[in-house]
Amino acid sequence: MKVTLAALLFAGLATGAQAQVPAAGQQQPAVPGQVPGAPEQPVPGARPVAAPPAPSASATRTFGAPVGLLFNTVRPDKAVDFERLVANVRKALESSTDPALKAMAKGWHFYKASEPGPGNSVLYVAIVDPTVPGEDYGLGRVLSSGSTDTAALQEIWKLYTNSVTAGGSLLNLSPVPEPPAEPAAGAKPAPAAPAPAKP
Numbered sequence: 001m002k003v004t005l006a007a008l009l010f011a012g013l014a015t016g017a018q019a020q021v022p023a024a025g026q027q028q029p030a031v032p033g034q035v036p037g038a039p040e041q042p043v044p045g046a047r048p049v050a051a052p053p054a055p056s057a058s059a060t061r062t063f064g065a066p067v068g069l070l071f072n073t074v075r076p077d078k079a080v081d082f083e084r085l086v087a088n089v090r091k092a093l094e095s096s097t098d099p100a101l102k103a104m105a106k107g108w109h110f111y112k113a114s115e116p117g118p119g120n121s122v123l124y125v126a127i128v129d130p131t132v133p134g135e136d137y138g139l140g141r142v143l144s145s146g147s148t149d150t151a152a153l154q155e156i157w158k159l160y161t162n163s164v165t166a167g168g169s170l171l172n173l174s175p176v177p178e179p180p181a182e183p184a185a186g187a188k189p190a191p192a193a194p195a196p197a198k199p
Contacts (some may be wrong), residue, residue, distance in 0.1 A: 070166045071126075082122075
């Protein structure tokens with residue numbers, strides 16, 4: 001399926017219209033969907049180093065449609081950090097031996113919009129075509145799969161928490177059905193079947 005940049009931007013702007021670039025010094029969400037100002041959370045799915053972390057507020061990123069889109073709005077001065085995070089996600093997908101992650105990697109592609117996003121942010125779009133329905137596309141889940149280096153994971157996850165303006169948006173896309181066929185011009189409607197004779 002080909003998705004034009006204009007369609008992506010329209011959907012991204014409509015979905016992320018409330019996401020604004022925070023003022024300098026404003027705290028970023030630690031995990032997607034976390035309330036700003038809440039304590040920083042570790043990488044979702046990573047083993048705790050000392051005390052168990054507080055429960056994560058992030059939602060599972062699953063698709064139920066054949067095609068999906070993921071949007072992230074990123075602070076302009078942190079775009080390079082977000083792209084480093086994407087590079088780590090790609091590396092984790094490419095090196096994974098997990099059959100689910102390998103299947104997900106086949107249809108997962110990352111893009112950066114040329115036009116500015118909401119609040120003059122940088123808009124990043126992941127197109128997933130085809131999706132693996134029911135699998136978790138959360139970036140933290142991918143990064144922590146198969147890794148035991150919790151300290152390194154936390155450093156990579158900071159690239160996300162320090163760069164995004166809000167939790168990402170997700171869209172499930174299904175093909176638009178074809179309209180029913182119209183009768184050909186000039187064609188006569190089929191005659192109605194005769195009513196059955198009454199006894």
